[in-house]
Each structure stands twice: as structure tokens, then as C-alpha cells.
Amino acid sequence: MKTPDWKALAAVPVAAAFRLVEAPFHAVQRSFGITPMPWLFLAPNLVIFGVFTFLPLVINFYYAFTGGVELYPSQRPFTGTENLAILFDCGNHFDPSTCRKDLFWRAIWSTAKFSVLQVTLMVLFSVITALVLNRKVIGRGFWRGVFFYPVLLSPVVVALIWKWILQREGVLNAFIAAAGGAPLEWLTSAGWSFFWVIFVSVWAHMGFYTLILLAGLQAIPKDLYEAAQMDHASPSRTFWRVTLPLLMPNLLVVCVLAAIRAVQIFDEVFVLTGGGPGSATTFIVQFIYQTGFMEPIRLYGLAAAGSLVLAAALIVLTLVQLRIAGERDAKRQ
Amino acid sequence: MIGFFTRTRGQGRLDWTDWFTYGYLTIGLFLMFGPVAWLVLSSFKTESAITEFPPRLLPMGQKQVAVPGEEKPRPVYRVTLPDGTTRELAELRRIGLTSTMVDPSRPDEPIRVPIDQRTPVREFKLATENYTDLAGKFDFGRYLWNSVFITIVATVLTLLFNSMAAFALSKYRFSGQRTVFLLILSTLMVPPTIVLVPNFLVVSELGLLNSLWGVIWPAVATPTGVFLLRQYMLTLPDELIDAARLDHASEWRIYWRIVLPLTAPALAVLAIFSVMWRWNDFLWPLVVLSKSEKFTLQLALNAFQGDLVTQWNYLLAMTVITLLPVTLVFAFLQKFVTQGIASAGVK
Numbered sequence: 001m002k003t004p005d006w007k008a009l010a011a012v013p014v015a016a017a018f019r020l021v022e023a024p025f026h027a028v029q030r031s032f033g034i035t036p037m038p039w040l041f042l043a044p045n046l047v048i049f050g051v052f053t054f055l056p057l058v059i060n061f062y063y064a065f066t067g068g069v070e071l072y073p074s075q076r077p078f079t080g081t082e083n084l085a086i087l088f089d090c091g092n093h094f095d096p097s098t099c100r101k102d103l104f105w106r107a108i109w110s111t112a113k114f115s116v117l118q119v120t121l122m123v124l125f126s127v128i129t130a131l132v133l134n135r136k137v138i139g140r141g142f143w144r145g146v147f148f149y150p151v152l153l154s155p156v157v158v159a160l161i162w163k164w165i166l167q168r169e170g171v172l173n174a175f176i177a178a179a180g181g182a183p184l185e186w187l188t189s190a191g192w193s194f195f196w197v198i199f200v201s202v203w204a205h206m207g208f209y210t211l212i213l214l215a216g217l218q219a220i221p222k223d224l225y226e227a228a229q230m231d232h233a234s235p236s237r238t239f240w241r242v243t244l245p246l247l248m249p250n251l252l253v254v255c256v257l258a259a260i261r262a263v264q265i266f267d268e269v270f271v272l273t274g275g276g277p278g279s280a281t282t283f284i285v286q287f288i289y290q291t292g293f294m295e296p297i298r299l300y301g302l303a304a305a306g307s308l309v310l311a312a313a314l315i316v317l318t319l320v321q322l323r324i325a326g327e328r329d330a331k332r333q
Numbered sequence: 334m335i336g337f338f339t340r341t342r343g344q345g346r347l348d349w350t351d352w353f354t355y356g357y358l359t360i361g362l363f364l365m366f367g368p369v370a371w372l373v374l375s376s377f378k379t380e381s382a383i384t385e386f387p388p389r390l391l392p393m394g395q396k397q398v399a400v401p402g403e404e405k406p407r408p409v410y411r412v413t414l415p416d417g418t419t420r421e422l423a424e425l426r427r428i429g430l431t432s433t434m435v436d437p438s439r440p441d442e443p444i445r446v447p448i449d450q451r452t453p454v455r456e457f458k459l460a461t462e463n464y465t466d467l468a469g470k471f472d473f474g475r476y477l478w479n480s481v482f483i484t485i486v487a488t489v490l491t492l493l494f495n496s497m498a499a500f501a502l503s504k505y506r507f508s509g510q511r512t513v514f515l516l517i518l519s520t521l522m523v524p525p526t527i528v529l530v531p532n533f534l535v536v537s538e539l540g541l542l543n544s545l546w547g548v549i550w551p552a553v554a555t556p557t558g559v560f561l562l563r564q565y566m567l568t569l570p571d572e573l574i575d576a577a578r579l580d581h582a583s584e585w586r587i588y589w590r591i592v593l594p595l596t597a598p599a600l601a602v603l604a605i606f607s608v609m610w611r612w613n614d615f616l617w618p619l620v621v622l623s624k625s626e627k628f629t630l631q632l633a634l635n636a637f638q639g640d641l642v643t644q645w646n647y648l649l650a651m652t653v654i655t656l657l658p659v660t661l662v663f664a665f666l667q668k669f670v671t672q673g674i675a676s677a678g679v680k
Contacts, residue, residue: 025585037584041501044494048554059531152659154613156631160652161368174387267615285526292530304530311527
């Protein structure tokens with residue numbers, strides 16, 4: 001039996017599809033010359049950015065200043081700053097239980113606490129790992145891969161891997177029982193679940209920052225170390241006076257990148273703890289998602305107002321990042 | 334303490350800093366790979382083995398043997414006989430507290446044994462039914478298809494659209510060019526988490542709720558991709574394009590026949606990133622796709638783990654299948670991924 005020539009068969013529809021894409025480009029060039037061509041090439045991107053990024057940004061403001069439960073903007077009554085007022089209605093902003101939307105403030109303070117702890121631990125372990133990997137170790141590529149692998153896993157998979165380990169009859173409790181301890185409810189105790197949320201997110205993303213720091217370490221000129229050795233500088237002095245200052249730009253970038261991602265934490269936590277127990281691990285993005293999409297009464301306005309608060313935090317962080325990047329480029333020149 | 338990080342290895346002999354280094358790396362290996370290995374091992378355990386506490390390291394199942402004259406293989410037990418000897422016997426049937434057992438080599442001599450005198454014989458056994466049952470028990474094929482469809486279509490469109498934009502931004506000079514470039518880069522500052530609610534409106538107005546296209550369209554224009562490809566195309570010599578124009582090649586042909594093939598290395602990096610982004614996506618599909626027949630693998634996993642009674646053996650098998658593609662990317666294309674991160678600082 002003769003096998004069909006799949007390549008030739010596939011080429012027919014592919015060629016037809018491309019003739020279809022090609023046609024408007026040729027038509028425009030024939031009628032208007034070369035001037036509009038770049039805009040034609042940019043068109044799909046600009047349309048998509050316009051529809052799914054810039055338009056929503058504008059609508060988000062509108063939502064934040066309107067009330068009701070309708071999705072369609074023209075059906076929503078304008079309520080001015082009421083949504084923001086509701087969110088910020090607090091006896092004491094540091095004590096969520098005095099707030100009208102106590103969950104929002106719990107989420108804000110949890111997110112703040114989480115971000116500070118997570119970024120600190122993330123940077124600490126990334127730096128140590130990068131320094132270890134920067135030494136002359138056998139099979140460095142392999143070890144780098146070991147720390148990088150979890151970065152590629154999806155947040156859902158990461159959460160399920162750890163949920164399986166941490167569950168009541170999971171392997172961690174088995175180790176504890178074998179060592180003579182009493183099994184613990186890792187994910188239903190507020191303190192422990194907060195710890196594990198931090199641990200798991202550091203576990204999953206550490207490899208990414210390690211890679212950036214490792215690139216920074218390898219860019220430090222070797223002759224600086226040779227010079228330090230000639231001067232009989234102690235290893236700790238070399239670290240504080242050579243390695244750390246030269247690594248600092250990368251370190252700052254890593255801090256800001258990690259912070260930008262930390263305040264947006266959602267996926268892993270949502271699957272691992274569901275925000276619980278209670279609201280112990282409910283962070284700001286989950287507040288937005290719950291308010292807008294999970295409650296029986298969907299308060300889009302309140303959710304949008306919440307995302308304005310998140311946006312404010314992100315803008316500050318991004319400006320810091322741009323500032324750092326600018327300073328770094330200025331130094332390079 | 335600090336000294337160890339900066340010291341380099343002495344000739345031929347290991348000092349304590351090397352011990353620390355390899356100790357740290359070994360603990361790292363255990364912590365980073367251990368959980369994944371445990372997931373894979375557990376996914377091959379039978380439903381009963383998976384609820385065992387404390388769990389065993391390897392997937393074990395009860396040994397079964399074929400007994401002449403019996404249709405199905407029979408389970409094997411270690412039996413303590415009244416005379417004090419122990420033998421491995423196959424159970425034919427059990428009535429109340431007595432079980433009728435037989436030595437498989439002598440099927441004509443059944444022995445009656447009280448059930449408290451026997452313990453199951455276990456051997457290493459992979460419960461592959463956790464994987465093969467998925468298709469029949471759940472709508473697994475559909476979730477897999479949805480994930481594959483979104484990943485492939487979105488990646489093809491991402492490559493096409495982003496390379497077109499990058500071509501315009503690198504190989505032409507026109508007024509507004511810089512503005513457009515900055516505008517595209519500025520979208521980096523608008524993470525999807527911020528425009529969640531209004532984007533839901535836009536997608537529902539376009540009639541794309543509960544449609545795979547509702548996940549695909551917003552994802553195919555990426556500032557990262559445009560940036561990555563533009564930087565690469567800037568390094569291609571403009572003389573190539575001038576020569577082609579002299580030969581009356583159309584602009585589309587120049588893009589398609591000359592620039593695109595030369596951009597292949599950068600396209601490969603972007604393709605790998607795009608596959609990982611789309612395969613691992615969670616929050617946006619969660620908002621757009623609420624009907625279970627439109628679920629991606631990630632959404633299906635999330636839905637199953639939230640069930641009151643979690644069927645861990647199936648859930649774990651499904652998790653392993655979900656992490657398989659990115660693991661293959663990791664195994665074969667790690668170099669491209671790390672290169673991309675190092676050159677663009679993106680993930």
C-alpha cells in the first residue's frame with residue numbers, strides 16, 4: 001500500500017491560509033506604497049493590546065466608581081468614590097476587625113506580611129544557591145537544572161505536589177511519626193499554612209532568581225579576585241568589597257521582580273489552601289477574584305476598586321524597578 | 334562563614350567548604366526533585382495503597398498468581414499452618430472466617446485456613462490503571478485536548494503576530510515608532526490580575542465566555558515576545574532587505590521569506606516560553622471557562638482536588654500527565670529557556 005504524502009497534503013491548506021494572509025498585505029502595498037506597511041504589520045498586536053489591555057484599564061476605572069451588580073457598564077449607577085470609601089471604612093486600618101470590609105484589610109496585611117517574608121527568604125536562598133553554583137562544582141549544569149526545574153511547573157501542579165506531601169496522612173507526617181513526633185495538621189492551622197504558602201512559593205520560584213544572580217556573578221571580572229588575592233584580602237573581605245557591591249544591581253532587580261510577583265500571589269495558594277483556614281492565607285488577588293467572581297452577588301465595582309489599590313502598589317514597585325534599571329544602564333556607559 | 338563562598342577549591346584535596354557545597358547541593362537535590370519523585374511514585378499506587386499510613390516508598394500491590402482451573406489470577410498470602418510452618422498459598426475463595434487456599438503447583442489439594450493465619454504477600458507493582466482509567470472515568474481526553482488546542486493555537490498566533498510587530502519596529506523608520514514601542518512595553522506594567530474584571534466584560538461582550546478563544550486572543554500579543562524578537566531582528570543586516578527591495582520583493586515576502594527564517598533562534602525561545610505560559614495558565618482560564626467541558630487540565634486538576642472525597646490515585650496520575658510536557662521541555666530545551674531568561678530577564 002502506498003502511504004499518502006502527508007507533507008504535500010498538509011502543504012495545500014497551509015499555502016491557502018497564507019495566501020489569505022498575504023493578500024491584504026499585497027493589496028495595501030499596491031495601492032498605497034510602502035508607507036502604511038509597518039502599521040499593517042503592527043495592526044494585530046495593537047488591536048489585541050487595545051482591546052484586552054488598554055480598554056480594560058479604562059473600564060476598570062469606570063467600574064471602580066460605579067455600583068450595582070450589572071456587568072454592562074451603561075447599566076451601572078455612578079456612585080463616585082463609594083467603593084473606595086467602603087474599602088477604606090475602618091476604625092483602625094491596622095486592625096481588620098474594625099473595618100467594614102474586614103476581608104480586604106486582612107488580605108492587604110496578609111499580602112504585606114507574605115511579601116516581606118517571601119521576598120527576604122527568596123533573595124537569601126537565591127543568593128546562597130547562586131554563590132554555591134558559582135563555585136567550581138562538578139556537574140554544574142546538572143545542579144543548576146535541579147534548582148531550576150520547579151520554575152517550569154504550573155502553579156496548580158506545584159500546589160498539588162505539596163498538598164499531597166502535607167496532607168494529614170502524607171509523607172511529612174509519616175517522617176514525623178517515625179521520628180516519634182505527633183502528626184500535625186499542616187494546612188488547617190493558620191500559622192503553619194502561612195508558613196507553607198511561603199515555603200512552597202520560594203520552592204517554586206527560587207530557581208528563576210538564582211539564574212539571574214548567577215549570570216550577575218559570572219559577569220564579575222576574574223582579575224578583580226586575582227587582585228584581591230595578591231593583596232592578601234581575606235575571603236570575607238573579598239565578599240563584602242568585591243562580590244557584593246558588583247552583584248548589587250542584579251540583587252536589586254531580583255528584589256523588585258520578586259516583590260512585584262509576591263504582591264500578586266494567587267494561583268498556588270488558591271489551590272493549596274483555598275485562602276484558608278478561615279482567611280489566614282487570603283491575599284489581595286484572591287479578594288478581587290472572590291468579590292468579582294465567586295460570591296453569589298458579584299460586586300464588580302468593589303473588585304475593580306480593590307484592583308486599583310493593587311495597581312497603586314505595583315506602579316510604585318515598577319517605578320522603583322525602572323529607576324534601578326536606569327541607574328544600572330547609566331553606570332555601564 | 335562568608336569565606337567559604339569566595340574560596341575556590343584547593344588542588345586535589347577537599348576542604349570543609351567543598352563538603353558544605355556538596356552537602357548543600359545534595360539537600361537541594363532532595364528538596365527540589367524529591368517532591369516530584371514522590372508524586373510520580375505515588376501516582377502508580379493502587380487506591381488502597383495510596384491511603385496507607387505510613388506510606389511505603391515504592392508502589393506495592395498484592396502478588397497474584399494464575400491457578401490452573403481458575404479464570405482469574407488469585408491473590409497470594411503467606412499462611413501459617415497448624416504445624417507451625419509457613420507457606421505461600423493462593424486464595425480460591427473465602428467464606429466467613431475461613432478461606433480456601435491452594436498451592437498453585439498442586440491445584441487439587443485445597444487447604445482450609447482461618448483468615449487470621451494469613452498475611453498478604455506484596456510485591457513491587459505499578460498500578461497503571463490510574464492512568465488507563467482516566468479516559469473512561471473522567472472527561473480526561475477533552476481536558477487534554479482543550480489544553481493542547483489552546484497551547485498550540487496561541488503559540489502559533491503569538492509567533493506570527495509578535496514577529497510581525499517586531500519586524501515593523503526593527504526594519505522600518507516611521508513617525509510614531511518610538512511611541513508604539515514604548516506603548517507595547519508599557520503593557521508589561523499591566524499584569525492580568527489588575528484588569529481581571531473589565532477583561533471579563535470585554536470577553537463576554539465578544540461572545541467568548543466559555544470558549545477556548547476567550548483564553549487564546551488576550552494572550553497572543555505579548556510585550557515580552559515583541560521585545561525579544563525586535564532585539565534579535567535589529568542584529569540582522571538591513572542590506573539584505575534593501576537588496577530584496579531592489580529585486581521588487583513585496584514587504585510581506587521580505588518579512589516571510591527573509592527576516593522570519595533568520596529569526597528562527599529567537600522564535601524558538603519565544604515558542605518555548607509561550608508553550609509554558611499557555612500550558613500553565615490558571616487564573617484567566619479560571620475566570621473565562623466555567624463549564625466543565627471547556628476546562629483545561631489545570632482547571633480540571635483544581636476542580637478535582639476541591640471535591641469532597643479526593644480520589645488521590647487519579648488526581649496524582651493526572652498531575653503527572655500535566656507536568657510531563659514541561660518536564661520534556663526542561664530535559665531537552667533547558668539551554669534555550671535559561672538563555673531566554675538571561676537575555677530578556679523574563680519568565
